[in-house]
Structure formats: structure tokens, C-alpha cells
Amino acid sequence: MPRAPLRLLVGVSLATSATLACAGEVDRPALLIESAHVMTMTSEGDLADTDVLLRDGHIVAIGRDLDPATHGVSRVERIDARGHVVLPGFVDTHSHLWTTTMRGRFGGTDGTRFFPVSTALGAVMTAGDIGIAMRLGALELIDGGITTTADFFDNVLTPAHAEAGLTALDASGIRGRLHYGGRDRSTRYPIDLDHLGRLAEARAPGSRVGLGLAWRLPRDRDDPANWAVRQREYDAARRLGLPVQVHVSGEPGPMFDALIERDYLAPGVEVVHATDATPRQLAALDAAGASLSLTPISEHRVGYGLTRLAAFSGVDRQGLGIDGNALAGSADMFATMRLAALTWTGDAREETAVQPRRLLELATVGGARALRMEDAIGSLAPGLRADVQLVRLDALHLAGHAGEDPASLLVWSARPSDVATVIVDGIVRKRDGVLVDVDLPALVREANASAAAIRSRAQAPD
Numbered sequence: 397m398p399r400a401p402l403r404l405l406v407g408v409s410l411a412t413s414a415t416l417a418c419a420g421e422v423d424r425p426a427l428l429i430e431s432a433h434v435m436t437m438t439s440e441g442d443l444a445d446t447d448v449l450l451r452d453g454h455i456v457a458i459g460r461d462l463d464p465a466t467h468g469v470s471r472v473e474r475i476d477a478r479g480h481v482v483l484p485g486f487v488d489t490h491s492h493l494w495t496t497t498m499r500g501r502f503g504g505t506d507g508t509r510f511f512p513v514s515t516a517l518g519a520v521m522t523a524g525d526i527g528i529a530m531r532l533g534a535l536e537l538i539d540g541g542i543t544t545t546a547d548f549f550d551n552v553l554t555p556a557h558a559e560a561g562l563t564a565l566d567a568s569g570i571r572g573r574l575h576y577g578g579r580d581r582s583t584r585y586p587i588d589l590d591h592l593g594r595l596a597e598a599r600a601p602g603s604r605v606g607l608g609l610a611w612r613l614p615r616d617r618d619d620p621a622n623w624a625v626r627q628r629e630y631d632a633a634r635r636l637g638l639p640v641q642v643h644v645s646g647e648p649g650p651m652f653d654a655l656i657e658r659d660y661l662a663p664g665v666e667v668v669h670a671t672d673a674t675p676r677q678l679a680a681l682d683a684a685g686a687s688l689s690l691t692p693i694s695e696h697r698v699g700y701g702l703t704r705l706a707a708f709s710g711v712d713r714q715g716l717g718i719d720g721n722a723l724a725g726s727a728d729m730f731a732t733m734r735l736a737a738l739t740w741t742g743d744a745r746e747e748t749a750v751q752p753r754r755l756l757e758l759a760t761v762g763g764a765r766a767l768r769m770e771d772a773i774g775s776l777a778p779g780l781r782a783d784v785q786l787v788r789l790d791a792l793h794l795a796g797h798a799g800e801d802p803a804s805l806l807v808w809s810a811r812p813s814d815v816a817t818v819i820v821d822g823i824v825r826k827r828d829g830v831l832v833d834v835d836l837p838a839l840v841r842e843a844n845a846s847a848a849a850i851r852s853r854a855q856a857p858d
């Protein structure tokens with residue numbers, strides 16, 4: 397299987413960060429993570445008792461007993477990482493963060509199915525509700541060690557809703573993309589391409605949060621007018637140089653074939669929920685340089701089928717995703733890896749069918765490759781962006797580990813609560829198990845109030 401080439405990248409210009417960072421960020425002290433077990437997810441492999449030096453949003457150096465002064469660093473904050481595993485932040489290749497305040501609403505009965513319930517609730521969300529749901533969702537991702545998300549925002553009722561979502565992602569501190577979609581899943585309300593274009597133009601190159609297109613194929617594919625709408629959207633995204641995400645759930649066979657026949661597969665196009673894709677379809681995707689996003693928990697939950705990772709092993713660019721914290725239940729990349737591993741071994745009837753490190757690759761460098769961001773994130777090497785998580789190993793459910801390769805421990809035993817520290821773009825967003833500068837009780841109150849208001853609005857007669 398053509399494994400993702402794990403390149404050691406040293407060519408990223410450090411000057412870029414200085415020009416991009418705002419004045420406040422330039423003033424931050426450098427960070428020295430000391431004496432950790434470092435999983436680089438590069439050809440360098442794991443490095444024991446190793447330091448990682450971060451400055452101005454980049455990884456400056458990785459090595460033993462680093463002396464910041466030799467790297468021109470005078471002001472440094474030291475983070476004692478003894479007993480911790482340091483690894484790249486996880487990459488969530490697909491989410492719907494606007495649904496976060498629908499948690500607990502999908503009950504497995506006809507009246508509580510995900511699609512009708514989320515559509516009804518989504519239709520009455522204000523821009524304020526969107527901002528709350530997306531900020532809550534993004535902070536939960538960070539809390540669980542996820543530093544990048546590609547968010548599929550397919551409920552853009554007005555330009556103000558899109559702006560609220562973008563503002564929420566910016567404010568949360570997460571890296572990622574807002575994939576701008578339509579009002580619903582039909583072609584009745586085409587995506588506001590003018591607004592998307594203006595937002596994309598207003599973003600500085602290299603912004604922590606960028607834009608993309610949340611694209612769908614028409615449900616009624618016999619009507620050429622539907623195709624004309626979708627073609628305009630696709631062409632606009634390509635013209636703007638924006639990545640495109642597209643669902644092939646629902647009728648996966650014909651939808652995937654339509655992508656192939658109409659020549660939509662290309663670098664920068666990510667195909668989501670391809671649980672039943674055939675070898676022929678996957679070969680076409682791979683040959684075109686397109687990517688796969690696999691979201692095992694949600695795909696199992698809504699009945700898209702089993703996410704059999706072995707079936708996708710010929711695809712170069714593939715990563716894992718959460719697909720909405722409410723549908724997945726929570727933003728838990730450890731549980732996502734675990735379910736994918738369980739499905740793989742159970743399907744193969746063979747305990748050794750999958751290696752834990754392969755799951756960790758998919759959750760880090762694999763996801764970065766799926767988003768075509770591997771030159772910036774997904775692994776730890778000098779020159780890459782400083783997106784790093786520290787996992788502490790002293791919880792009850794991690795005790796009894798003799799200190800060998802931690803890959804198996806992370807995949808089979810770890811939880812988001814074990815993520816002690818999360819750094820995105822060189823800024824500490826979670827420290828000693830607590831999100832930084834987040835009033836959690838207020839956030840929870842706000843989220844619950846918004847969820848209740850959405851619910852009562854959805855129940856009120858027109």
C-alpha cells in the first residue's frame with residue numbers, strides 16, 4: 397500500500413510567521429517543552445527524553461537538552477513534559493460544528509433521526525446560535541487534542557451566519573477551514589458565491605482559519621438545471637483556489653460515479669463518507685490526487701455502513717474526522733481511532749490486522765495530507781507550524797504501563813481528558829488540563845440556553 401511519504405520538512409520560512417503574526421503574538425515568549433517522549437510522526441520516529449522548542453508559531457528545534465540561547469531565544473517559558481507523550485495535534489478532516497448544540501437530540505427513533513431533526517433545528521438558528529455552537533464545538537476539539545478542523549458548514553442561512561461561524565472559529569484558536577455551504581441540502585438555495593468570494597479575499601494569505609466550499613451533488617441528478625447550479629459552485633471554488641469537500645453518503649455508488657464521470661475529482665477535492673466505495677472508484681480518486689475523509693463514529697451511527705479502513709489502504713491521501721460533535725456524541729479522536737481499529741480487526745478476524753501507529757498516522761499526518769496541509773502541520777519537525785499536544789500518562793485508566801512504545805496505549809486506552817496541554821500555532825490553548833482564557837461555566841450556560849431557544853423556536857407555530 398502506498399503509505400503517505402513521511403517527509404521531513406525544513407524549508408518553511410520562519411520569516412513568514414513574523415510577518416503573519418500580530419504584534420501581540422510576536423511578543424510571546426518561546427516555549428520549551430522539556431524531557432518528553434516525542435512522537436514526531438516523521439521518518440525520525442519517536443525520540444525519548446527529548447525537548448521541543450517553539451517560537452513565533454513554528455517548531456524551531458527538536459533534540460535533547462536544547463539550549464534556547466543557541467537558537468537566538470532569550471525569553472522562554474518552560475513546560476515540564478516528563479511523563480508525557482508529545483505528538484502533533486490531531487487533524488479532524490470533516491465536521492459540522494454548527495450542530496454541536498443539538499447534543500442528545502438524536503435518539504434512534506423515527507422522530508429523532510439526525511437529518512430531519514438537524515434540518516428542522518438548523519432552519520431556526522440565528523447567527524448568534526451559530527456562533528455559540530461553533531465556538532463550543534471548536535473548543536471541545538481543542539480540549540481533546542484536535543488542533544485543526546475542516547468544518548462543513550451546510551446551514552448558511554444568511555451572510556451573517558457565515559460570518560458568525562468564521563468569527564467563532566477565529567476566536568476559538570483552532571486552525572482550519574470553514575467550508576461554506578448553502579441553506580439546506582437542496583439546490584433551491586444556491587451557495588452565496590459572491591459572499592464566499594468576498595470572505596476569501598478578505599482573509600490574509602496563510603490565515604489560521606481559511607475558507608473552502610461545502611459542496612453537494614444534486615439529489616435529483618436527472619435535471620440539468622440542478623447540475624448547472626452545482627457546476628457554478630464548483631467552478632467558483634476552483635477559480636478562487638478554495639478546497640472543496642463533497643459528501644457521497646446517501647447513494648454512495650451513483651454519487652461517486654458522478655464525481656468520476658463529470659471529472660470533479662482533483663487535488664483539493666475531499667470526498668467524505670465513502671464507506672461503500674468500490675476499488676475502481678477509489679483508484680480513480682487516488683489517481684486524480686483527491687482525498688478521503690473517513691468519520692467512523694458518525695458513519696456507523698447513521699447507518700452509512702462500516703468504515704473498513706482496509707478497503708481504503710490504496711488511497712494516498714486519507715484522514716479521520718469527527719463529523720459533528722453532536723452526531724458523534726463528542727469530539728474524541730481517541731475513540732475514533734479505537735472504533736476504526738476495532739472495525740478493522742473484527743472484519744479481518746485477526747488481532748494483528750491493524751497497527752496502532754497506523755491509526756495515529758491517520759489522525760495526524762494522514763489528516764494533514766488529506767487536507768493538503770502536510771507542509772505545515774500533522775508532524776513534528778523544525779520549520780513546521782507549532783501545533784502540538786501533550787498527553788499525560790498518570791490517569792487511572794493509563795496506569796500499569798511499563799514505559800514501552802506508547803502507540804498502543806494511546807489508541808486503546810487514552811481519552812481526551814488525558815490531553816494536558818494543547819498548543820496551536822505556538823499559542824497555549826489548554827494548559828494543565830484546562831482550556832486557557834475560557835469561562836467554561838459561562839460557555840456551558842450559553843450553549844444550553846441557545847439549545848433550548850432553538851428547540852422552542854422549532855416547536856413554535858409559524
Ligand SMILES: [Zn+2]
Binds near residue numbers: 492548668719
Ligand atoms: Zn458530514
